[in-house]
Amino acid sequence: MPPILSVAGLEKHYDSGLTALGGVDLEVRRGEIFALLGPNGAGKTTLISIICGTVTMTSGKVLVGGHDVVTDFRAARSIIGLVPQEIALDIFSTVWNTVVFSRGLFGRSPDPAYLEQILRDLSLWEKRNSKVIELSGGMKRRVMIAKALSHEPELLFLDEPTAGVDVNLRRDMWALVRRLRDKGVTIVLTTHYIEEAEDMADRVGVIEKGRILLVEDMTTLMEKLGKRRLTLVLQHPMAAIPPELAGWPLELQADGQQLLYTFDANAEGTGVPGLLKRLGELGIDFKDLDTERSSLEEIFISLLEPAR
Ligand SMILES: Nc1ncnc2c1ncn2[C@@H]1O[C@H](COP(=O)(O)OP(=O)(O)OP(=O)(O)O)[C@@H](O)[C@H]1O
Numbered sequence: 001m002p003p004i005l006s007v008a009g010l011e012k013h014y015d016s017g018l019t020a021l022g023g024v025d026l027e028v029r030r031g032e033i034f035a036l037l038g039p040n041g042a043g044k045t046t047l048i049s050i051i052c053g054t055v056t057m058t059s060g061k062v063l064v065g066g067h068d069v070v071t072d073f074r075a076a077r078s079i080i081g082l083v084p085q086e087i088a089l090d091i092f093s094t095v096w097n098t099v100v101f102s103r104g105l106f107g108r109s110p111d112p113a114y115l116e117q118i119l120r121d122l123s124l125w126e127k128r129n130s131k132v133i134e135l136s137g138g139m140k141r142r143v144m145i146a147k148a149l150s151h152e153p154e155l156l157f158l159d160e161p162t163a164g165v166d167v168n169l170r171r172d173m174w175a176l177v178r179r180l181r182d183k184g185v186t187i188v189l190t191t192h193y194i195e196e197a198e199d200m201a202d203r204v205g206v207i208e209k210g211r212i213l214l215v216e217d218m219t220t221l222m223e224k225l226g227k228r229r230l231t232l233v234l235q236h237p238m239a240a241i242p243p244e245l246a247g248w249p250l251e252l253q254a255d256g257q258q259l260l261y262t263f264d265a266n267a268e269g270t271g272v273p274g275l276l277k278r279l280g281e282l283g284i285d286f287k288d289l290d291t292e293r294s295s296l297e298e299i300f301i302s303l304l305e306p307a308r
Helices: 044-052 073-079 095-105 112-121 137-149 167-182 194-200 218-225 272-281 296-307
Strands: 005-013 019-028 033-037 059-064 080-083 155-159 186-190 203-208 211-217 227-234 250-253 258-264 286-293
Touching: 005 044, 019 044, 019 059, 019 211, 033 044, 033 167, 033 194, 044 059, 044 080, 044 155, 044 186, 059 073, 073 080, 080 137, 095 112, 095 137, 112 137, 137 155, 137 167, 167 186, 167 194, 194 218, 194 296, 203 218, 203 296, 211 218, 211 296, 218 296, 227 272, 258 272
Parallel strands: 033 186, 033 203, 080 155, 155 186
Antiparallel strands: 005 019, 005 059, 203 211, 227 258, 227 286, 250 258
């Protein structure tokens, strides 16, 4: 199946002379949740804005559902739903009129039952007759999502959807995103809450200084770059790592009460049995042990470090 989004050789040089995108190639598969991660100013919003037609590209080619976003803009845009970072709503319009109007803008025939379902999914149904100005910030954000979904897009962009949003709304939003994915909607999201990307995304792309550093399945990425850590809580605190253990990648933590061993999550021989044996030989006892996997956040930071 052809990708729902295909970006090739995309460059954006702003008039200021700044290169926001320096040749981006990217494909997003139909039906996936794709997380685009990158530090502030990496080019995420510029990329999304070009795809959605609000910023013009300098060069390159972008196809959405096979439609060129420049030469076939209307067809491409009708497939897209965009929830931008900034809240942009007619504050004197009611919630209901906002979604009805937005659907109409895309030339879709009225479908009150569909719009009702969206508002119910976003816990906005009770507020349908309220004016936007009367809503809280979190509710306005939900209206932005309802508006973006009003014309039944196949590809939904969520640019920092959970910035400044409380825990409950965040949970509701992610539940909705999953339901949309289950209905076949493709979702591209940017977030600074990397643990959310880890929980939600099927694939992840990392962008830095206008270039894509990597695109990978989440599970593959975690396996490929993931490290595991073994923490041993010692019976007797140590002042320093004994010279007999100098060959092992160990660190002392918690005032010498914990010994930390980091190893490759996929290595055949992790070295853990050997380490435990050696500790036994040296008479180093421990009262507890714990293993954990490195998070996507740690992987993300380690990916960016060489580029800095
Ligand atoms: N209209 C503009 N004119 C000039 N430069 C711009 C313009 N819009 C964005 N930029 C610059 O382009 C670069 C990429 O910005 P962009 O907003 O795409 O980054 P981002 O990855 O979305 O960042 P953030 O995570 O902070 O939202 C930045 O250096 C930014 O200052």
